Amino acid sequence: AQSVTQLDSHVSVSEGTPVLLRCNYSSSYSPSLFWYVQHPNKGLQLLLKYTSAATLVKGINGFEAEFKKSETSFHLTKPSAHMSDAAEYFCVVSKGGATNKLIFGTGTLLAVQP
Amino acid sequence: GAGVSQSPSNKVTEKGKDVELRCDPISGHTALYWYRQSLGQGLEFLIYFQGNSAPDKSGLPSDRFSAERTGGSVSTLTIQRTQQEDSAVYLCASSLTVSGANVLTFGAGSRLTVL
Numbered sequence: 001a002q003s004v005t006q007l008d009s010h011v012s013v014s015e016g017t018p019v020l021l022r023c024n025y026s027s028s029y030s031p032s033l034f035w036y037v038q039h040p041n042k043g044l045q046l047l048l049k050y051t052s053a054a055t056l057v058k059g060i061n062g063f064e065a066e067f068k069k070s071e072t073s074f075h076l077t078k079p080s081a082h083m084s085d086a087a088e089y090f091c092v093v094s095k096g097g098a099t100n101k102l103i104f105g106t107g108t109l110l111a112v113q114p
Numbered sequence: 115g116a117g118v119s120q121s122p123s124n125k126v127t128e129k130g131k132d133v134e135l136r137c138d139p140i141s142g143h144t145a146l147y148w149y150r151q152s153l154g155q156g157l158e159f160l161i162y163f164q165g166n167s168a169p170d171k172s173g174l175p176s177d178r179f180s181a182e183r184t185g186g187s188v189s190t191l192t193i194q195r196t197q198q199e200d201s202a203v204y205l206c207a208s209s210l211t212v213s214g215a216n217v218l219t220f221g222a223g224s225r226l227t228v229l
Contacts, residue, residue, distance in 0.1 A: 021170035034217075043118075044205065044220040090157065101147070101170065102218060 017076040023091030024033035032094035039087045118221035136189045139208030152202035
Protein backbone atom coordinates (compact mmCIF):
# COMPACT_ATOMS: atom_id res chain seq x y z
CA ALA A 1 0.00 0.00 0.00
CA GLN A 2 1.10 3.54 -0.68
CA SER A 3 1.57 6.07 2.10
CA VAL A 4 3.45 9.24 2.92
CA THR A 5 4.82 10.47 6.21
CA GLN A 6 5.48 14.13 6.83
CA LEU A 7 8.05 14.26 9.56
CA ASP A 8 7.24 17.70 10.94
CA SER A 9 3.79 19.03 11.75
CA HIS A 10 5.12 22.59 12.21
CA VAL A 11 8.18 24.35 10.77
CA SER A 12 9.15 27.93 11.52
CA VAL A 13 11.78 29.84 9.55
CA SER A 14 12.88 33.44 9.24
CA GLU A 15 12.24 35.34 6.06
CA GLY A 16 15.17 34.92 3.67
CA THR A 17 16.38 31.64 5.16
CA PRO A 18 16.08 28.20 3.52
CA VAL A 19 13.00 26.03 3.83
CA LEU A 20 13.08 22.25 4.24
CA LEU A 21 9.84 20.26 4.58
CA ARG A 22 10.45 16.55 4.94
CA CYS A 23 8.44 13.71 3.42
CA ASN A 24 9.05 9.98 3.27
CA TYR A 25 6.96 7.68 1.11
CA SER A 26 6.13 4.03 1.01
CA SER A 27 5.19 2.41 -2.29
CA SER A 28 5.42 -1.03 -3.79
CA TYR A 29 6.24 0.42 -7.20
CA SER A 30 7.60 3.62 -8.70
CA PRO A 31 5.23 6.23 -7.35
CA SER A 32 3.85 9.52 -8.58
CA LEU A 33 4.53 12.09 -5.87
CA PHE A 34 3.21 15.60 -5.42
CA TRP A 35 3.46 18.57 -3.12
CA TYR A 36 0.35 20.69 -2.65
CA VAL A 37 0.06 23.95 -0.73
CA GLN A 38 -3.00 25.31 1.05
CA HIS A 39 -3.13 28.95 2.04
CA PRO A 40 -5.66 29.98 4.71
CA ASN A 41 -9.22 29.77 3.38
CA LYS A 42 -7.96 28.85 -0.08
CA GLY A 43 -8.10 25.66 -2.12
CA LEU A 44 -5.23 23.22 -2.51
CA GLN A 45 -2.76 24.27 -5.17
CA LEU A 46 -0.23 22.02 -6.88
CA LEU A 47 3.37 23.05 -6.23
CA LEU A 48 5.12 20.31 -8.16
CA LYS A 49 4.93 16.67 -9.20
CA TYR A 50 7.29 13.77 -9.78
CA THR A 51 6.32 11.08 -12.28
CA SER A 52 9.55 9.08 -12.89
CA ALA A 53 11.24 11.60 -15.15
CA ALA A 54 13.98 13.85 -13.68
CA THR A 55 14.56 13.20 -9.98
CA LEU A 56 14.95 16.91 -9.21
CA VAL A 57 11.61 18.56 -9.79
CA LYS A 58 11.14 22.31 -9.98
CA GLY A 59 7.80 23.82 -9.05
CA ILE A 60 6.14 27.16 -8.71
CA ASN A 61 7.27 30.01 -6.44
CA GLY A 62 10.87 28.80 -6.30
CA PHE A 63 10.14 25.46 -4.65
CA GLU A 64 11.79 22.21 -5.69
CA ALA A 65 11.85 18.63 -4.49
CA GLU A 66 14.24 15.74 -5.02
CA PHE A 67 13.09 12.15 -5.39
CA LYS A 68 15.58 9.86 -3.62
CA LYS A 69 14.67 6.23 -4.08
CA SER A 70 17.44 4.97 -1.79
CA GLU A 71 16.06 7.07 1.05
CA THR A 72 12.38 6.83 0.02
CA SER A 73 12.24 10.59 0.45
CA PHE A 74 10.71 13.50 -1.44
CA HIS A 75 11.69 16.55 0.60
CA LEU A 76 10.52 20.02 -0.42
CA THR A 77 13.03 22.88 -0.38
CA LYS A 78 13.28 26.57 -1.17
CA PRO A 79 16.50 28.58 -0.90
CA SER A 80 14.94 31.70 0.59
CA ALA A 81 11.60 31.91 2.38
CA HIS A 82 9.14 34.71 1.72
CA MET A 83 6.34 35.84 4.00
CA SER A 84 3.82 34.72 1.39
CA ASP A 85 5.09 31.12 1.73
CA ALA A 86 3.35 30.78 5.10
CA ALA A 87 0.79 28.02 4.51
CA GLU A 88 0.15 24.32 5.03
CA TYR A 89 2.02 21.94 2.76
CA PHE A 90 0.93 18.42 1.90
CA CYS A 91 3.07 15.61 0.52
CA VAL A 92 0.94 13.32 -1.61
CA VAL A 93 1.36 9.95 -3.33
CA SER A 94 -0.87 8.68 -6.09
CA LYS A 95 -2.34 5.25 -5.56
CA GLY A 96 -1.91 4.74 -9.27
CA GLY A 97 -3.58 1.99 -11.17
CA ALA A 98 -7.00 2.86 -12.51
CA THR A 99 -8.04 5.38 -9.89
CA ASN A 100 -5.47 8.15 -9.51
CA LYS A 101 -6.60 8.27 -5.89
CA LEU A 102 -4.34 10.56 -3.91
CA ILE A 103 -3.08 9.64 -0.46
CA PHE A 104 -2.28 12.75 1.58
CA GLY A 105 0.24 13.22 4.33
CA THR A 106 -0.89 14.91 7.51
CA GLY A 107 0.52 18.26 6.47
CA THR A 108 3.27 20.62 7.62
CA LEU A 109 2.35 24.10 8.73
CA LEU A 110 5.04 26.53 7.65
CA ALA A 111 5.41 29.79 9.57
CA VAL A 112 7.66 32.54 8.24
CA GLN A 113 8.92 35.06 10.75
CA PRO A 114 9.90 38.58 9.68
CA GLY B 115 -15.41 26.67 -16.20
CA ALA B 116 -11.92 27.88 -15.48
CA GLY B 117 -11.68 26.13 -12.13
CA VAL B 118 -13.54 23.75 -9.85
CA SER B 119 -16.51 25.46 -8.24
CA GLN B 120 -18.09 24.32 -5.01
CA SER B 121 -21.20 25.51 -3.28
CA PRO B 122 -22.11 26.47 -0.69
CA SER B 123 -18.81 27.78 0.60
CA ASN B 124 -20.16 27.65 4.14
CA LYS B 125 -23.08 25.70 5.56
CA VAL B 126 -24.28 25.64 9.14
CA THR B 127 -26.93 23.07 9.93
CA GLU B 128 -28.59 21.44 12.89
CA LYS B 129 -27.90 17.87 13.87
CA GLY B 130 -30.25 15.50 12.10
CA LYS B 131 -30.83 17.66 9.02
CA ASP B 132 -29.82 16.62 5.51
CA VAL B 133 -27.32 18.66 3.47
CA GLU B 134 -26.30 18.73 -0.16
CA LEU B 135 -22.92 19.93 -1.36
CA ARG B 136 -22.35 20.70 -5.01
CA CYS B 137 -19.26 20.46 -7.20
CA ASP B 138 -18.90 21.81 -10.71
CA PRO B 139 -15.67 20.43 -12.19
CA ILE B 140 -13.48 21.85 -14.92
CA SER B 141 -15.14 21.43 -18.29
CA GLY B 142 -13.93 18.29 -20.04
CA HIS B 143 -12.56 16.62 -16.92
CA THR B 144 -13.88 13.08 -16.77
CA ALA B 145 -12.65 12.23 -13.27
CA LEU B 146 -14.09 13.82 -10.14
CA TYR B 147 -13.07 13.22 -6.53
CA TRP B 148 -14.50 14.09 -3.12
CA TYR B 149 -12.25 14.48 -0.09
CA ARG B 150 -12.96 15.52 3.48
CA GLN B 151 -10.60 17.66 5.55
CA SER B 152 -11.21 17.73 9.28
CA LEU B 153 -9.14 18.80 12.26
CA GLY B 154 -6.90 16.02 13.41
CA GLN B 155 -7.83 13.75 10.50
CA GLY B 156 -6.06 15.35 7.57
CA LEU B 157 -7.45 14.80 4.11
CA GLU B 158 -9.56 11.68 3.64
CA PHE B 159 -10.64 10.28 0.31
CA LEU B 160 -14.40 9.75 0.10
CA ILE B 161 -15.36 8.74 -3.44
CA TYR B 162 -14.38 9.24 -7.05
CA PHE B 163 -16.28 9.25 -10.34
CA GLN B 164 -15.16 8.27 -13.79
CA GLY B 165 -17.85 9.81 -15.94
CA ASN B 166 -21.12 9.17 -14.12
CA SER B 167 -20.07 5.95 -12.43
CA ALA B 168 -18.35 5.63 -9.06
CA PRO B 169 -15.87 2.73 -9.16
CA ASP B 170 -14.50 3.52 -5.71
CA LYS B 171 -16.78 4.52 -2.84
CA SER B 172 -14.54 3.02 -0.22
CA GLY B 173 -14.01 6.26 1.68
CA LEU B 174 -17.63 7.08 2.41
CA PRO B 175 -17.82 6.94 6.24
CA SER B 176 -21.34 5.55 6.54
CA ASP B 177 -24.54 4.90 4.61
CA ARG B 178 -25.64 8.43 5.50
CA PHE B 179 -23.23 9.65 2.84
CA SER B 180 -24.00 9.36 -0.85
CA ALA B 181 -22.91 11.07 -4.03
CA GLU B 182 -24.01 11.21 -7.60
CA ARG B 183 -22.80 12.72 -10.82
CA THR B 184 -24.96 13.53 -13.79
CA GLY B 185 -24.10 14.30 -17.39
CA GLY B 186 -20.45 13.62 -16.63
CA SER B 187 -20.28 17.04 -15.03
CA VAL B 188 -21.83 18.33 -11.79
CA SER B 189 -21.65 16.16 -8.70
CA THR B 190 -23.66 16.33 -5.49
CA LEU B 191 -22.53 14.92 -2.14
CA THR B 192 -25.46 14.31 0.19
CA ILE B 193 -25.21 13.76 3.92
CA GLN B 194 -28.38 12.55 5.59
CA ARG B 195 -29.20 12.99 9.27
CA THR B 196 -26.05 14.99 9.89
CA GLN B 197 -24.01 14.41 13.03
CA GLN B 198 -21.54 16.72 14.74
CA GLU B 199 -18.64 14.55 13.61
CA ASP B 200 -19.58 15.36 10.01
CA SER B 201 -18.32 18.90 10.57
CA ALA B 202 -15.41 19.38 8.15
CA VAL B 203 -14.38 21.00 4.91
CA TYR B 204 -15.50 18.95 1.93
CA LEU B 205 -13.20 19.30 -1.04
CA CYS B 206 -13.92 18.41 -4.62
CA ALA B 207 -11.27 17.89 -7.29
CA SER B 208 -11.29 17.00 -10.95
CA SER B 209 -8.74 15.71 -13.44
CA LEU B 210 -8.70 15.11 -17.15
CA THR B 211 -8.65 11.34 -16.71
CA VAL B 212 -7.83 8.88 -13.96
CA SER B 213 -4.25 8.41 -15.15
CA GLY B 214 -1.84 8.50 -12.22
CA ALA B 215 0.18 11.27 -13.83
CA ASN B 216 -2.77 13.61 -14.15
CA VAL B 217 -2.94 16.49 -11.74
CA LEU B 218 -6.02 17.00 -9.61
CA THR B 219 -7.37 20.54 -9.47
CA PHE B 220 -9.16 21.29 -6.24
CA GLY B 221 -12.03 23.60 -5.46
CA ALA B 222 -12.00 25.94 -2.47
CA GLY B 223 -14.19 23.58 -0.48
CA SER B 224 -17.50 23.63 1.37
CA ARG B 225 -17.17 24.16 5.10
CA LEU B 226 -19.88 22.25 6.95
CA THR B 227 -20.67 22.96 10.58
CA VAL B 228 -23.18 20.74 12.35
CA LEU B 229 -24.50 22.21 15.58
